[in-house]
Amino acid sequence: MSAYFITGTDTDAGKTLIASGLLALARRHGLTTQGLKPVASGCEVTPDGLRNRDALALQAGCHPPLGYHEVNPYAFAPAIAPHLAAQRDAVPLSLAGVAQRLAPRLAENRDLTLVEGAGGWRVPLNASEDLAGLAHLLNLPAILVVGVRLGAINHARLSLEAIRRDGVRVAGWVANLLEPRMQETSANLATLAQLLDAPCLGQVPYLAHPTPAQVADHLRLPQ
Template identity: 50%
Template sequence: MFFVTGTDTDSGKTLISTGLLIALKRASERLGLQWQTMGVKPIASGAAMTPAGLRNQDALQLMAASSLTLSYEQVNPICFQQAIAPHIAAQTCEVSIAPEAIVAQLDLSAMAGADVCLIEGAGGWRLPLGNGHYLSEVAQHLKTPVILVVGMKLGCLNHALLTQEAILADGLPIAGWVANRLDPQMSVFDENLASLQQMMSAPFLGCVPFLPHPSAQQVADFLDVTPLGVPQMAT
C-alpha cells in the first residue's frame, strides 16, 4: 500500500498513479503472476452529476487502470461536485472530512487484500481538512510509504524539497519519487532534473516527459517500479 502525493494540485498525481498501476501489472506478468491492483481516491472535489451519482474523472481513471473490479464508492467514498478546496466544500455540504471520518469510509479490507493499493491524495501533502487537520494525517494513520509526484515547472525544486521535508517530519518513508514534466518549455530542464536527483533522498522512479495526449499505458513506459520492492511483497 502506497500513498501518492504531489508537490501541488496540478502535479499529475492521477496520471502517474494510473501509470504506476499499469507498470505494476506489467511487472507481475513478467514474473508470471497476476497481481490484484487497485487505486483509491479517498476524497475528491470537482465531479459531474450522472444518473448513478457524482463521478470524479480522477477516480474513474483509477478504476480503469486497476485490475480489481470495484464499485465507485469503494474507490472514491467522499466526492464533492464543486472544484474547490475540500474543507470548504465539506462545510457547505455539512459533511465531516476529519481524518478519522475519511479512514472510516475506506474499504480497508479490499485495500489490504490487493497485492498493491495506491491511495491518491488530493492537492498537496498539507491539504487542509478543516479544524487544524490535514489529509497527510490519513497517510499517517494508515502508516503507508509515500510516492511523491514532482510537477516539473519553475519552482519545483523548492516545492519538492519542502514536501520531502514535511513527509519525513511526519514520520513516513518516501518509497520513491517521479518527475512529471508539465511545461514543455521549461528552461534548463535537464539541469533541474539532475539537481533533484542529487537532493532527493528517495529512489527515483522515472521521468515522464511532456505528453500532449497522455495515457496510463504511455506513462507506464517511463516508470521503474522495482525500487518499490513490490515483487518481494507479492511473492
C-alpha cells in the first residue's frame, strides 16, 4: 500500500466520499494517512482564506494532521472547470507545477496517500494537459469511483479504457450508489463486476447522510 490517484466516472461520482472512507479504513488498521486535493475550484471565502469542502474532508482524514495548503495548494473560488478558474485568476497551472507542490507530501511516504483529481479522467489542467496526467507523471495507480446511476456502465468502461490507454495501472474500482430507487441495481452491479477487468474495492450503498466510518464498512484497501 502506498499512493493512489482517485478519479471518477464524472463530477459528483463520489470521489471524496470514497477517498474519505478509504482513509478511515486505513486508520482502523493503525496506518498513517493523507488525502490530497491538489487542484480545487468551487472554494468558499473564509476568514482563513479559500476553502474547498472536499479538500476539508480529505484534510480531516490525514493522520498525522496536515495544514490546509498542504492538502490543497491550488484553490479557486468559481465553481467551474479548474483550468477556467485558473485562467480567470491568472494562475498558471501545469503538471510540472502541481507535481512540484505535491513532492514534499509524497516524499513523506505515509502508509496510504490518496491524491484526488477533479471531475472525471479527462478534465483539462490547461490547453495541452489533463489533470489525469498527474497519475502518469507520478506513477500513481488509479482507483476509479463509479457513480452508479443511469449511464454508469458506459461511463465506467470508457473511463477504464482511457486510464489504461494513458499507461496508468488500475488498482481497483468502487461502485458508489447515487440513487436510492435506481431500477435493476443488482443487475447493474453484476454487469459492472463482469465488464470491469480490475479488482472491486467495494460497493457502497446509497447513504442519506454518509460518514467516512459508514463508507469504510463497505470498502477494502487496495493491494
